[in-house]
Amino acid sequence: xxxEEKNKQTGSLNFLEQVITKDLEQGNTKGRVHTxxxxxxxxxxxxxxxxxxxxxxxxxxxYNGKCNLRxxxxxxxxxxxxxxNSIKEDIRWLGFDWEDREYYASDYFDKLYEMARYLIKxxxxxxxxxxxxxxxxxxxxxxxxxxxxPWRDRPVEESLDLFDRMxxxxxxxxxxxxxxxxxxxxxNMHMRDPVMYRIMHARHHRTQDKWCIYPMYDWAHGQSDxxxxxxxxxxxxxxxxxxxxxxxxxxxxxxxxxxPRQFEFARLNLNxxxxxxxxxxxxxxxxxxxxxxxPRMPTISGLRRRGYTPASIRVFSEKVGVAKRxxxxxxxxxxxxxxxxxxxxxERLMAVLDPVKLVIDxxxxxxxxxxxxxxxxERPEQGHRNIPFSKTLYIERKDFMEDPPKKxxxxxxxxxxxxxxxxxxxxxNVVKDSAGNVTEIHCTYDPETRSGNSTKxxxxxxxxxxxxxxxxxxxxxYDRLFDVEDPTDLPEGGDFKDNLNxxxxxxxxxxxxxxxxxxxxxxxxxxxxxxxFCIDPDSxxxxxxxxxxxxxxxxxxxxxxx
RNA sequence: UGUCCUGUGGUGUAAUUGGCAACACGUCUGACUCUGGAUCAGAAGAGUCCAGGUUCGACCCCUGGCAGGACAACCA
Numbered sequence: 173x174x175x176e177e178k179n180k181q182t183g184s185l186n187f188l189e190q191v192i193t194k195d196l197e198q199g200n201t202k203g204r205v206h207t208x209x210x211x212x213x214x215x216x217x218x219x220x221x222x223x224x225x226x227x228x229x230x231x232x233x234x235y236n237g238k239c240n241l242r243x244x245x246x247x248x249x250x251x252x253x254x255x256x257n258s259i260k261e262d263i264r265w266l267g268f269d270w271e272d273r274e275y276y277a278s279d280y281f282d283k284l285y286e287m288a289r290y291l292i293k294x295x296x297x298x299x300x301x302x303x304x305x306x307x308x309x310x311x312x313x314x315x316x317x318x319x320x321x322p323w324r325d326r327p328v329e330e331s332l333d334l335f336d337r338m339x340x341x342x343x344x345x346x347x348x349x350x351x352x353x354x355x356x357x358x359x360n361m362h363m364r365d366p367v368m369y370r371i372m373h374a375r376h377h378r379t380q381d382k383w384c385i386y387p388m389y390d391w392a393h394g395q396s397d398x399x400x401x402x403x404x405x406x407x408x409x410x411x412x413x414x415x416x417x418x419x420x421x422x423x424x425x426x427x428x429x430x431x432p433r434q435f436e437f438a439r440l441n442l443n444x445x446x447x448x449x450x451x452x453x454x455x456x457x458x459x460x461x462x463x464x465x466x467p468r469m470p471t472i473s474g475l476r477r478r479g480y481t482p483a484s485i486r487v488f489s490e491k492v493g494v495a496k497r498x499x500x501x502x503x504x505x506x507x508x509x510x511x512x513x514x515x516x517x518x519e520r521l522m523a524v525l526d527p528v529k530l531v532i533d534x535x536x537x538x539x540x541x542x543x544x545x546x547x548x549x550e551r552p553e554q555g556h557r558n559i560p561f562s563k564t565l566y567i568e569r570k571d572f573m574e575d576p577p578k579k580x581x582x583x584x585x586x587x588x589x590x591x592x593x594x595x596x597x598x599x600x601n602v603v604k605d606s607a608g609n610v611t612e613i614h615c616t617y618d619p620e621t622r623s624g625n626s627t628k629x630x631x632x633x634x635x636x637x638x639x640x641x642x643x644x645x646x647x648x649x650y651d652r653l654f655d656v657e658d659p660t661d662l663p664e665g666g667d668f669k670d671n672l673n674x675x676x677x678x679x680x681x682x683x684x685x686x687x688x689x690x691x692x693x694x695x696x697x698x699x700x701x702x703x704x705f706c707i708d709p710d711s712x713x714x715x716x717x718x719x720x721x722x723x724x725x726x727x728x729x730x731x732x733x734x
Numbered sequence: 735u736g737u738c739c740u741g742u743g744g745u746g747u748a749a750u751u752g753g754c755a756a757c758a759c760g761u762c763u764g765a766c767u768c769u770g771g772a773u774c775a776g777a778a779g780a781g782u783c784c785a786g787g788u789u790c791g792a793c794c795c796c797u798g799g800c801a802g803g804a805c806a807a808c809c810a
Contacts, residue, residue, distance in 0.1 A: 184748050212810050247809060304808055313806055315736040349808055359737040361806050370808035389810050412739060413805045436739085491758065493747040497740050498803060505746075505759050515772060550772075581770065590768055623768065633768045701769045728770045
């Protein structure tokens with residue numbers, strides 16, 4: 173485990189830690205802590221899943237327990253091996269290891285089948301032949317009781333026989349189900365004789381054609397927990413009403429020892445984005461983004477491509493906390509977490525994203541100096557990089573103003589400014605095109621002010637690149653995907669996609685220091701005074717492509733907004 | 735007009751289980767700075783959904799409200 177996890181404050185415990193601590197003290201789980209992360213392989217993982225992954229693996233780690241990876245693959249029509257693979261990749265990338273405990277609910281289909289027969293024999297389950305619509309209608313509503321199925325009291329032998337023939341594939345999809353026999357008038361809808369098995373003549377990505385009946389979530393999940401000796405089964409709030417059913421199955425299976433218990437916590441919500449699989453899928457399929465791993469997506473693969481680090485996401489998961497109340501986390505917290513990590517761990521670079529030419533009139537025409545830049549001021553031991561300097565440079569267009577406001581510390585006619593790692597220059601005059609745009613800024617430099625040899629102070633320091641040495645790069649500037657805090661807060665008939673930020677991606681050509689010419693995919697840099705960037709997978713030798721992970725905090729821009 | 739869950743600064747999470755609310759993000763000052771970054775110092779901001787009650791004392795316990803959320807797939 174990394175440093176930051178070890179250093180987390182241990183002063184107070186979240187409610188799950190309190191439960192576990194108590195269980196451990198009272199010997200309720202024989203000293204064991206065993207959790208699991210149970211994704212359904214029907215989509216890509218997002219930052220909300222990351223919270224759950226960090227929670228489950230983190231708890232196991234903290235209490236010297238184990239955490240299983242278990243795919244909840246009980247619905248073959250929606251699941252596939254591609255999703256299994258992407259999920260495994262994402263969890264590993266986040267830094268967690270399930271060792272040899274990679275399980276699948278489908279591994280337990282035989283056992284589950286036998287357990288279901290046990291319940292039938294006890295008179296606790298029966299084969300029901302109503303149609304789907306009939307079952308739904310018969311279930312009643314939350315405030316009115318349901319109706320008893322005409323098949324509810326059929327003989328055990330008959331249910332056993334039918335269930336066996338369902339398994340053999342003798343009946344068409346939807347013609348029969350196995351239901352638990354509980355209580356049709358329960359105020360809890362999930363206790364109104366829930367379906368345990370449905371008939372689906374579908375090929376499963378692991379069991380192939382072996383089964384034509386598949387267990388439902390409630391039936392499969394709790395029993396899988398039991399079979400894996402899970403102690404604390406942690407899920408999100410919407411499963412709270414399922415807990416009585418979770419316990420009912422265990423009770424009626426006569427599970428006395430090693431009973432898993434379910435606990436629920438509030439899922440993560442982030443402002444300026446959406447988190448539901450359905451909506452994310454809609455963005456992908458409607459080509460609003462380039463795919464699941466579009467750097468604007470809140471998916472793990474999107475954040476990875478965006479340049480987020482695994483550590484920053486782990487720290488974020490720690491900082492958002494765990495509780496039972498609905499919450500919306502500020503995107504600024506996520507951004508703070510990456511900045512903190514990247515500030516410490518990324519090398520600096522000068523890159524000019526919106527170039528304007530700067531000519532030093534009194535600098536020799538053919539001279540090139542090699543200057544030393546610090547790779548990372550936070551880690552001076554990493555040493556220096558070489559930066560070529562010459563008469564003709566490019567600086568950021570917004571670092572020059574002809575008629576600057578009061579607190580503008582950058583370049584303006586007659587003003588002096590330091591070129592980082594180089595000299596102090598003074599603006600003498602500018603050249604404009606016919607439209608009045610500045611095309612060249614002419615300066616003079618003071619040879620005595622070379623970096624390191626001078627103590628002269630000026631208000632501003634600018635980044636720059638040498639015109640003859642800089643390398644061109646494509647830079648993709650990403651911003652938040654939506655321009656409102658809650659994209660799902662809509663007027664009647666509105667669509668969340670109406671809230672998409674039209675400027676969430678801006679592609680520009682920038683100029684970077686030649687030292688990054690051979691940068692490799694995934695490498696992360698801080699462009700000085702600009703932001704954190706990483707090399708996109710689209711980058712090729714000779715054609716650099718950078719993604720902006722997050723901008724630097726910009727107090728100038730901030731004070732200017734007002 | 736059902737059942738269950740949840741209400742603490744703008745946001746999120748705490749409060750060692752009854753001793754007048756802490757931390758983080760954000761916001762705002764100031765210092766420092768060859769990144770208007772980082773760092774450092776400081777400030778503002780809640781009296782804990784409301785009303786009663788118990789108690790010397792309540793965010794915490796009790797009663798009653800109110801508000802928000804979840805639940806009626808052969809999805810998970």
